[in-house]
Amino acid sequence: MRSKGAAAWNWSLDTARPGRHIALHAVVLGGLVVAFVSRLALMPLLEDQAPYLFFVPVVLLAAGVGGFGPGILATGLSVPLVFLLIGKFVAFGWPEIINGAVFALIGLGATWIGERLRLARQQATTREAHLRAIIDTVPEATVVIDERGIIQSYSATAERMFGYTAAETVGRNVKLLMPSPYREEHDGYIKRYLESGKRDPIGAGRAIAGQRKDGSTFPIELAVGELWSGSHRFFAGFIRDLTERQETEARLQALQSELVHVSRLSAMGEMASAIAHELNQPLSAVTNYLKGSQRLLSGSDSQQMAVVRDGLDRAAGQALRAGQIIRRLRDFVGRGESEKRIESMTKLIEEAAALALVGAKEKGVRVSFDLDPHVELVVADKVQVQQVLVNLMRNAIEAMEECNKRELTICTKPADEGMIAVQVDDTGAGISEDMALKLFQPFSTTKPHGMGVGLSISRTIVEAHGGQIEGMPRPGGGSTFRFTLPVVREDEPFDA
Numbered sequence: 416m417r418s419k420g421a422a423a424w425n426w427s428l429d430t431a432r433p434g435r436h437i438a439l440h441a442v443v444l445g446g447l448v449v450a451f452v453s454r455l456a457l458m459p460l461l462e463d464q465a466p467y468l469f470f471v472p473v474v475l476l477a478a479g480v481g482g483f484g485p486g487i488l489a490t491g492l493s494v495p496l497v498f499l500l501i502g503k504f505v506a507f508g509w510p511e512i513i514n515g516a517v518f519a520l521i522g523l524g525a526t527w528i529g530e531r532l533r534l535a536r537q538q539a540t541t542r543e544a545h546l547r548a549i550i551d552t553v554p555e556a557t558v559v560i561d562e563r564g565i566i567q568s569y570s571a572t573a574e575r576m577f578g579y580t581a582a583e584t585v586g587r588n589v590k591l592l593m594p595s596p597y598r599e600e601h602d603g604y605i606k607r608y609l610e611s612g613k614r615d616p617i618g619a620g621r622a623i624a625g626q627r628k629d630g631s632t633f634p635i636e637l638a639v640g641e642l643w644s645g646s647h648r649f650f651a652g653f654i655r656d657l658t659e660r661q662e663t664e665a666r667l668q669a670l671q672s673e674l675v676h677v678s679r680l681s682a683m684g685e686m687a688s689a690i691a692h693e694l695n696q697p698l699s700a701v702t703n704y705l706k707g708s709q710r711l712l713s714g715s716d717s718q719q720m721a722v723v724r725d726g727l728d729r730a731a732g733q734a735l736r737a738g739q740i741i742r743r744l745r746d747f748v749g750r751g752e753s754e755k756r757i758e759s760m761t762k763l764i765e766e767a768a769a770l771a772l773v774g775a776k777e778k779g780v781r782v783s784f785d786l787d788p789h790v791e792l793v794v795a796d797k798v799q800v801q802q803v804l805v806n807l808m809r810n811a812i813e814a815m816e817e818c819n820k821r822e823l824t825i826c827t828k829p830a831d832e833g834m835i836a837v838q839v840d841d842t843g844a845g846i847s848e849d850m851a852l853k854l855f856q857p858f859s860t861t862k863p864h865g866m867g868v869g870l871s872i873s874r875t876i877v878e879a880h881g882g883q884i885e886g887m888p889r890p891g892g893g894s895t896f897r898f899t900l901p902v903v904r905e906d907e908p909f910d911a
Contacts, residue, residue, distance in 0.1 A: 439481040443489050446473040451496050466497045467518050474522045478529030486526025490519055556654040559642075560589045562609060564602055567649060576656055578628030589652070594626040605650075622657065633658050697733040704730035755880070757903050758795050760827055760835060761786050767804035768825065775812055778821070785826035790835040792903045795880055800900070803873040803884075807839040807896045810869065814843030814894060834882065834899045842893040846886060854886045873898070 450469035470493035478486030494515045556573035560566055566589050569581040577584075577592050584591060590598040620638040627633065634657040642649050708726040764786065772782055793800075808823065815821040820842045830836035846854070855874040870886070877884040877898045884898035 439477075439485045440488060443473065443477045443481070443485045444492075446476065447489060447492050447496065449473075450493075454497075467493065467514070470497065470518075475525055475529075478522070478526040479532065480529070482530035482533040483526055486522065486529050490522030490526060493522065494519055554655070556656075558584075558589060558592070558652045558654065560650050560652070562605065562648055562650075564588045564590065564605055566591075573654065576627075576654065577625065583628075592625055594624050594632045597623060598626075625654065625656075634661060694737050697737045700733045701730045701737075704733070755794050755796050757792055758797055758800070760791055760793050760837070760900070761788075763793075763795065763797060763800055764804060764825060764827070764837070767801040768808065770801075771805040771808035772812070772823075775823070778812065778816070780812055780815060780821045780823055782823045782825075785824065787827045787829065787835075790827060790829050790902055793835060793900045794903055795900055796876075799876045800880070803876055803898065804837070804839075806869045806873050810896075811839055811841035811843065811894070814841055818843055820892075829902075830899045833902055835902045836897055836899050838895060838897045840889055840893060840895050842889075842891075845888050845892060846894050851886065851888070855884070 447470070450473050454466070454469045470489075474486065474489040474493060477489035497518075498515065553570075553572065556576045557568070557570040558566060558573055559568035566584045566587055569579075569584045573584075574580055579591070588602075590601045593601060620636050622634060622636050624632045625635040636655040636657055638653045640651045640653070642651055704726045708723045708730070764784070768782070768784075772780075775782060804825075808825070811823050815823070822840075822842045824838075824840040826838050826840075828836050828838070855870050874884050877900070881901050882899040884896070886894060886896045889895045
């Protein structure tokens with residue numbers, strides 16, 4: 416397939432060809448006139464000697480430059496012109512005819528060679544134009560340098576990327592396109608490569624910085640290729656502007672963080688009424704204990720004072736409980752940077768359960784834990800892993816709302832080498848085959864009012880921790896969700 420640039424170039428060449436042919440033929444005729452007049456002027460001196468001498472250069476130039484047409488024209492007209500010149504000096508015979516035939520054959524041979532050369536030049540020019548058009552249309556900039564770092568070729572994409580034109584860069588050192596410290600070190604890179612012959616930098620892409628004509632710097636990815644032209648070695652640099660990609664990645668990361676935050680807020684909204692009910696119980700107890708203590712204080716003795724102290728202790732305990740619930744909710748909803756630490760898996764599950772299982776008892780859900788003490792420490796972001804746990808537990812509770820048997824089991828056990836498996840089982844309606852195929856896809860949900868992002872975000876979090884998550888029907892009814900995390904042994908060092 417020909418590129419648009421190459422096609423346009425060939426079209427312009429084709430449209431210019433008739434005019435070019437006319438000009439070449441006119442030049443040939445002019446050369447023949449000059450040769451004829453020059454030879455005519457020397458007739459008194461040369462007479463019939465070397466009659467074709469002045470016509471040979473015209474034929475060779477016509478054949479070499481124009482190929483068949485001009486070459487045949489020059490050859491065909493030279494013979495009668497020579498006969499016209501020498502006709503008054505000699506009588507035509509076989510020697511003159513043979514000389515004319517030999518000249519014509521030599522002229523035709525030169526014309527054939529000239530045509531081959533012309534076609535070769537045209538093909539080379541077409542290939543070069545085609546290659547240039549391809550290079551100029553690729554999104555990566557291409558810069559070719561020699562062993563001294565001098566720019567030999569500079570693509571149109573490079574002009575757009577760096578702001579320099581080819582005329583401003585060709586013949587100058589490529590470090591023109593680099594900021595410090597790459598600018599000062601580049602010639603040393605080439606020298607070390609030429610001396611060592613190590614091919615490590617060839618073909619491998621690496622991220623560095625480039626410098627535009629206005630002095631601004633921007634991130635680029637550079638891949639270098641080595642090529643030879645005869646005995647000369649060159650290096651081709653293929654350059655990609657990373658500015659847009661990094662900005663896109665930053666936007667995606669920000670959107671993902673925002674989606675995670677929205678998911679937490681959504682989960683909080685679903686649990687708000689149950690949490691309010693749960694908070695009301697300890698706060699009511701605090702009120703009752705304090706009122707009772709006040710009544711006792713009205714006519715206290717030493718025994719009553721002991722009871723008062725006990726009542727106040729109980730009030731403080733219930734207030735502490737309310738504070739812990741509020742703290743867990745704040746930590747869960749709060750937005751923050753990901754920070755992985757060594758955490759106790761048992762503690763993570765217990766704290767997540769305290770938040771997720773609010774109101775579960777009132778709904779008739781029987782909860783049981785089977786936590787393996789031999790796989791305890793994990794490398795995890797506490798808030799993110801607890802978000803996964805809360806999401807799975809809340810999903811399990813909602814899945815059992817219409818079921819008579821409501822049992823929720825959370826267990827941990829060793830998985831593959833160096834991993835712990837956390838499993839959440841329920842006795843709900845289960846997972847259909849169609850839904851099982853798209854469980855963790857965004858916006859896939861079985862809830863009438865769900866957003867369908869909880870499991871998708873859970874998968875993102877687990878995979879970011881180096882684990883995997885899966886969901887499947889549970890034998891006997893219900894569903895099983897299982898995810899894995901890396902385990903840390905107590906004697907194993909960890910670099911945060």
